Amino acid sequence: MLDQSPTLPFVWPVRVYYEDTDAGGVVYHSRYLNFMERARTEWLRAAGIEQDQLRKQQGLIFAVSKAALEYRAPARFNEQLLVEISAVSARRVTMNLQQKIINAADQRLLCLAEIQIACVDSRQLRPRAIPQYVLELV
Amino acid sequence: MLDQSPTLPFVWPVRVYYEDTDAGGVVYHSRYLNFMERARTEWLRAAGIEQDQLRKQQGLIFAVSKAALEYRAPARFNEQLLVEISAVSARRVTMNLQQKIINAADQRLLCLAEIQIACVDSRQLRPRAIPQYVLELV
Amino acid sequence: MLDQSPTLPFVWPVRVYYEDTDAGGVVYHSRYLNFMERARTEWLRAAGIEQDQLRKQQGLIFAVSKAALEYRAPARFNEQLLVEISAVSARRVTMNLQQKIINAADQRLLCLAEIQIACVDSRQLRPRAIPQYVLELV
Amino acid sequence: MLDQSPTLPFVWPVRVYYEDTDAGGVVYHSRYLNFMERARTEWLRAAGIEQDQLRKQQGLIFAVSKAALEYRAPARFNEQLLVEISAVSARRVTMNLQQKIINAADQRLLCLAEIQIACVDSRQLRPRAIPQYVLELV
Numbered sequence: 001m002l003d004q005s006p007t008l009p010f011v012w013p014v015r016v017y018y019e020d021t022d023a024g025g026v027v028y029h030s031r032y033l034n035f036m037e038r039a040r041t042e043w044l045r046a047a048g049i050e051q052d053q054l055r056k057q058q059g060l061i062f063a064v065s066k067a068a069l070e071y072r073a074p075a076r077f078n079e080q081l082l083v084e085i086s087a088v089s090a091r092r093v094t095m096n097l098q099q100k101i102i103n104a105a106d107q108r109l110l111c112l113a114e115i116q117i118a119c120v121d122s123r124q125l126r127p128r129a130i131p132q133y134v135l136e137l138v
Numbered sequence: 139m140l141d142q143s144p145t146l147p148f149v150w151p152v153r154v155y156y157e158d159t160d161a162g163g164v165v166y167h168s169r170y171l172n173f174m175e176r177a178r179t180e181w182l183r184a185a186g187i188e189q190d191q192l193r194k195q196q197g198l199i200f201a202v203s204k205a206a207l208e209y210r211a212p213a214r215f216n217e218q219l220l221v222e223i224s225a226v227s228a229r230r231v232t233m234n235l236q237q238k239i240i241n242a243a244d245q246r247l248l249c250l251a252e253i254q255i256a257c258v259d260s261r262q263l264r265p266r267a268i269p270q271y272v273l274e275l276v
Numbered sequence: 277m278l279d280q281s282p283t284l285p286f287v288w289p290v291r292v293y294y295e296d297t298d299a300g301g302v303v304y305h306s307r308y309l310n311f312m313e314r315a316r317t318e319w320l321r322a323a324g325i326e327q328d329q330l331r332k333q334q335g336l337i338f339a340v341s342k343a344a345l346e347y348r349a350p351a352r353f354n355e356q357l358l359v360e361i362s363a364v365s366a367r368r369v370t371m372n373l374q375q376k377i378i379n380a381a382d383q384r385l386l387c388l389a390e391i392q393i394a395c396v397d398s399r400q401l402r403p404r405a406i407p408q409y410v411l412e413l414v
Numbered sequence: 415m416l417d418q419s420p421t422l423p424f425v426w427p428v429r430v431y432y433e434d435t436d437a438g439g440v441v442y443h444s445r446y447l448n449f450m451e452r453a454r455t456e457w458l459r460a461a462g463i464e465q466d467q468l469r470k471q472q473g474l475i476f477a478v479s480k481a482a483l484e485y486r487a488p489a490r491f492n493e494q495l496l497v498e499i500s501a502v503s504a505r506r507v508t509m510n511l512q513q514k515i516i517n518a519a520d521q522r523l524l525c526l527a528e529i530q531i532a533c534v535d536s537r538q539l540r541p542r543a544i545p546q547y548v549l550e551l552v
Binding site: 156157159160161162163164166168214215 | 294295297298299300301302304306352353
């Protein structure tokens with residue numbers, strides 16, 4: 001079960017550009033994963049964690065190890081979206097995040113996701129414990 | 139439960155180019171969804187179904203409505219991958235596919251996915267019954 | 277020759293995420309075109325022009341008809357970039373823009389581009405005159 | 415001026431999938447650069463040059479240093495394209511390639527490009543001489 005941290009939900013705005021859409025007229029389904037990673041990056045940054053530093057100084061990166069997405073409604077060109085991190089739970093090596101993508105204009109839920117992130121070393125990509133200060137910050 | 143069709147597994151080769159990788163040195167996690175859609179498109183084509191014709195003639199498109207991915211091992215630049223459709227089950231509006239991404243050189247399983255595709259009309263993106271001839275072909 | 281409009285340069289910030297990078301450790305070369313289009317979209321928005329409205333109401337879209345890029349220095353993961361529109365000239369059907377991508381931290385020029393945009397109708401993609409109010413706004 | 419090598423033109427087929435298109439119904443303009451890089455990668459491979467080996471063994475990568483593109487006609491979802499390398503000239507550090515993207519069905523020229531590739535070391539991305547055996551092979 002996911003804990004509700006006092007700093008959550010974290011919300012990051014994303015605008016839909018042509019690059020994000022496909023010939024069906026809507027945002028291409030894999031792009032939601034990109035949007036969700038932008039939000040996770042900014043959420044870590046807001047907590048003081050810069051991932052390029054984490055990599056240089058500790059040789060650690062976060063990699064997506066599982067993702068489950070439900071597409072509820074399409075997003076379209078030029079729409080303003082909100083990418084939300086609504087819940088986080090952490091174990092030794094992995095974090096589970098619940099993420100939502102919402103249409104900013106009418107608050108409709110467009111996409112609901114459970115994302116599992118694993119902490120791995122940047123060379124071998126082998127599992128490593130999430131640093132204690134990261135756990136405390138998030 | 140997924141049925142095992144006589145035409146499955148369907149396998150589509152994909153080469154990893156720089157565009158598919160990220161600064162972690164591995165294929166970016168959302169790209170696997172792109173690779174899986176290429177395989178589904180070619181699987182439909184192999185069955186005689188051209189999606190541009192399906193859209194023009196019947197106003198129908200297939201949209202991903204759910205996706206669940208497990209990332210088991212990374213793929214790297216220049217590797218040859220095999221994208222497999224190993225099982226398919228269909229209902230009136232949706233199809234569920236089991237898809238795998240495999241390293242062609244050593245047959246390691248890199249990514250395992252369950253993808254749900256919904257048949258929708260191309261304008262409103264409302265659910266529509268999958269045409270009977272599509273169900274028979276797949 | 278390009279005119280220097282009083283509203284220029286227009287600057288739009290872009291953060292480099294993993295999705296933008298490749299296994300060489302730097303931003304993938306075609307992504308700069310994506311960043312430049314984001315800046316053009318926001319520049320038009322700042323001038324009161326929403327491209328989804330332009331399409332719905334007038335059946336017009338802007339399409340890139342020429343692009344010339346010089347890559348001077350690489351951008352890397354997590355860097356903050358500034359995408360600049362430094363000069364614009366317009367003819368009946370096309371606009372020429374000079375765009376720059378700059379590292380926000382040290383102001384280094386990373387990429388210099390000349391982009392030609394053509395106004396086309398959204399169905400046939402045939403050349404059409406740029407609306408007068410667009411010319412006045414930009 | 416570009417030399418006409420006996421091994422040219424090199425042609426690589428590319429199929430247009432949904433991921434390549436945008437809400438304008440056509441291939442997104444930056445994707446042509448991706449397609450052209452796929453063709454260059456396969457052209458080097460056909461000459462016996464594997465870029466992952468070049469990097470591991472010699473610490474060298476090829477980076478795009480200039481690109482000039484003319485978009486003549488749009489490509490659409492599901493179309494079969496041919497990506498051509500029609501001419502190559504080499505200097506000590508850079509290669510200039512003329513590349514074309516053609517609609518396979520009717521041979522229409524869709525995009526014409528001049529691409530400059532620089533040989534750089536994989537760590538600092540500083541210019542390095544193209545290895546002699548690469549020059550001989552291409």
